[in-house]
Amino acid sequence: MTDNKYNTLIVGGGIAGLTSAAYLAREGQKVLLFEKNRECGGLVNSFVRDGFHFDAGVRALEDAGVVFPMLKDLGIQLEVVKSPVSIGIEDHIIHVDSMDSLKQYRALLASLYPESEGEIDALIQIIRKIMKNMDVLYGIENPVFKDLKRDRAFIFKKLLPWLPKFIFTVGKINRMNMPVEDYLDTIVHDPSLKDMISQHFFKNTPAFFALSYFSLYLDYFYPKGGVGTLAEVLKNKICEYGGEIKTETRITEVISDRCLVKDQNHCTYGYDSLIWAADLKTFYSITQTGGLSPRIRVKFEDMKQKVCSHRGGDSVFTLFLEVNEPLETFKKIANGHFFYTPSKQGLGETLWDELNHLLKNFEKIKKSEICAWLDHYTRLNTYEISIPGLKDPDLVPPGKTGLIISLLAEYDLFKKVREAGWYDEFKVELENRILSVISGSVYPMLKDNILARFSSTPLSIEARTGSSEGAITGWSFQKPVPVVHKIQYSDRSVRTPIPSIYQSGQWAYSPAGVPMSILTGKLAADKILKK
Numbered sequence: 369m370t371d372n373k374y375n376t377l378i379v380g381g382g383i384a385g386l387t388s389a390a391y392l393a394r395e396g397q398k399v400l401l402f403e404k405n406r407e408c409g410g411l412v413n414s415f416v417r418d419g420f421h422f423d424a425g426v427r428a429l430e431d432a433g434v435v436f437p438m439l440k441d442l443g444i445q446l447e448v449v450k451s452p453v454s455i456g457i458e459d460h461i462i463h464v465d466s467m468d469s470l471k472q473y474r475a476l477l478a479s480l481y482p483e484s485e486g487e488i489d490a491l492i493q494i495i496r497k498i499m500k501n502m503d504v505l506y507g508i509e510n511p512v513f514k515d516l517k518r519d520r521a522f523i524f525k526k527l528l529p530w531l532p533k534f535i536f537t538v539g540k541i542n543r544m545n546m547p548v549e550d551y552l553d554t555i556v557h558d559p560s561l562k563d564m565i566s567q568h569f570f571k572n573t574p575a576f577f578a579l580s581y582f583s584l585y586l587d588y589f590y591p592k593g594g595v596g597t598l599a600e601v602l603k604n605k606i607c608e609y610g611g612e613i614k615t616e617t618r619i620t621e622v623i624s625d626r627c628l629v630k631d632q633n634h635c636t637y638g639y640d641s642l643i644w645a646a647d648l649k650t651f652y653s654i655t656q657t658g659g660l661s662p663r664i665r666v667k668f669e670d671m672k673q674k675v676c677s678h679r680g681g682d683s684v685f686t687l688f689l690e691v692n693e694p695l696e697t698f699k700k701i702a703n704g705h706f707f708y709t710p711s712k713q714g715l716g717e718t719l720w721d722e723l724n725h726l727l728k729n730f731e732k733i734k735k736s737e738i739c740a741w742l743d744h745y746t747r748l749n750t751y752e753i754s755i756p757g758l759k760d761p762d763l764v765p766p767g768k769t770g771l772i773i774s775l776l777a778e779y780d781l782f783k784k785v786r787e788a789g790w791y792d793e794f795k796v797e798l799e800n801r802i803l804s805v806i807s808g809s810v811y812p813m814l815k816d817n818i819l820a821r822f823s824s825t826p827l828s829i830e831a832r833t834g835s836s837e838g839a840i841t842g843w844s845f846q847k848p849v850p851v852v853h854k855i856q857y858s859d860r861s862v863r864t865p866i867p868s869i870y871q872s873g874q875w876a877y878s879p880a881g882v883p884m885s886i887l888t889g890k891l892a893a894d895k896i897l898k899k
């Protein structure tokens with residue numbers, strides 16, 4: 369094998385690509401992973417500014433029967449703490465620490481919507497059932513990370529008793545695949561109450577996935593040192609196993625009939641197998657299929673059409689704050705992972721219709737009209753607020769607090785604003801409004817204590833990770849997704865129309881997130897090792 373020829377090349381050093389690389393390197397393969405950024409991690413990433421540690425991507429992790437089994441299987445030690453969640457609407461805040469917290473959630477909703485108590489009870493009953501289903505779904509360590517040939521105790525004591533329950537539960541999940549908004553319409557009539565339950569999910573999120581979040585809140589954990597530590601330990605493991613990583617290297621061409629890829633400096637690398645662990649629209653637009661069989665080329669073109677005509681899902685706008693106020697002040701109010709809605713009014717349908725109108729007629733719309741829309745959007749929205757120091761006090765300078773405040777954001781709006789030449793101004797307008805809403809409600813101490821602030825937009829995410837439309841968890845749910853979306857078929861999600869090329873990560877399976885990206889990373893590695 370020449371220097372530039374590898375058993376497996378992996379494109380994308382996010383959590384999916386890192387997982388694939390670790391498993392292939394462990395089996396002695398000659399492996400090279402390409403990452404276009406200076407650091408690996410993709411959307412699992414932390415950074416330090418002025419002594420404050422921030423998480424740029426996911427704010428905390430869920431095990432989902434995947435993350436801990438993967439770490440154990442690879443012999444990786446990762447020090448973690450629980451990442452408890454709080455939920456707040458106006459001045460009602462609850463802390464989610466056990467199944468019992470569902471009662472508090474019921475009381476919170478009932479105190480705000482006393483006339484809908486019956487509907488709230490019906491909803492709570494459904495969430496309770498879903499939590500039981502989730503206990504089944506994630507009830508055992510995912511078998512993909514177990515050595516089933518050797519671990520007979522696992523097979524007989526855990527896997528076999530679990531399988532019938534799993535099959536039964538999968539049926540139930542598939543029956544709740546409709547958009548959460550439509551599902552809620554059948555239970556809840558007050559539009560504002562409906563918004564309080566669903567407005568922090570992506571549009572048209574499958575109902576089961578959305579309503580399972582109460583279980584996921586209990587599952588959240590946080591690696592000491594920040595979420596990015598997970599990527600760091602995986603990267604170290606790859607190097608320990610003899611795998612190679614090339615950062616600041618962007619793959620710009622895949623020449624599939626000759627099993628070659630090219631980077632931005634026109635260097636060429638050969639492979640037996642390739643795993644594409646990055647944005648799939650990029651893969652389909654840079655891959656040449658010239659010398660492949662007509663059958664494969666037809667399949668490839670068909671898939672390319674599906675992938676390239678679909679959109680990435682929702683993105684986020686994030687405000688990072690360095691605050692001259694001790695952690696204790698914030699600890700008294702809510703946990704370090706907080707879903708907060710400052711007004712029970714809810715976003716409502718009108719606001720989305722208004723946004724569509726603004727986007728359609730953007731050239732004729734005045735800045736002031738867009739800012740007026742932002743006023744409503746920031747006042748009525750739900751925020752995800754993360755305070756890394758409340759999970760790991762070493763992550764902030766003494767006596768100070770770092771906050772990460774985000775809300776879902778429409779990629780097209782930022783794109784049009786940038787084309788119109790007032791992107792930086794728009795960012796500041798949005799930052800100001802978020803600050804005014806949050807310091808005017810849950811954290812009044814923010815107002816006079818901000819040492820520094822900066823923000824990231826859907827366009828920053830797109831630029832950093834190459835994610836189409838700045839999507840943070842893969843495909844949009846607004847049209848049928850072009851990839852596997854049924855858990856029982858997840859094994860097939862890593863195939864592409866080209867037999868020597870596999871895919872993994874948030875674009876390979878939907879709905880996705882960190883656990884699914886890790887799982888597909890492992891499944892792609894397994895397929896190659898089985899060959």
Ligand SMILES: Cc1cc2nc3c(=O)[nH]c(=O)nc-3n(C[C@H](O)[C@H](O)[C@H](O)COP(=O)(O)OP(=O)(O)OC[C@H]3O[C@@H](n4cnc5c(N)ncnc54)[C@H](O)[C@@H]3O)c2cc1C
Binds near residue numbers: 426833
């Ligand atoms: C704010 C936020 C909140 C989130 N919350 C949750 C949550 O609560 N739960 C959950 O499970 N998930 C959550 N996620 C989603 C989760 O972080 C992602 O789904 C997951 O990390 C995706 O991993 P990946 O490896 O598939 O892709 P990515 O992380 O996007 O990695 C792809 C990598 O490929 C690199 N790359 C792209 N193109 C090329 C190229 N041509 N050549 C070389 N390298 C390339 C990119 O730079 C990137 O590093 C959240 C994400 C964000 C941003």
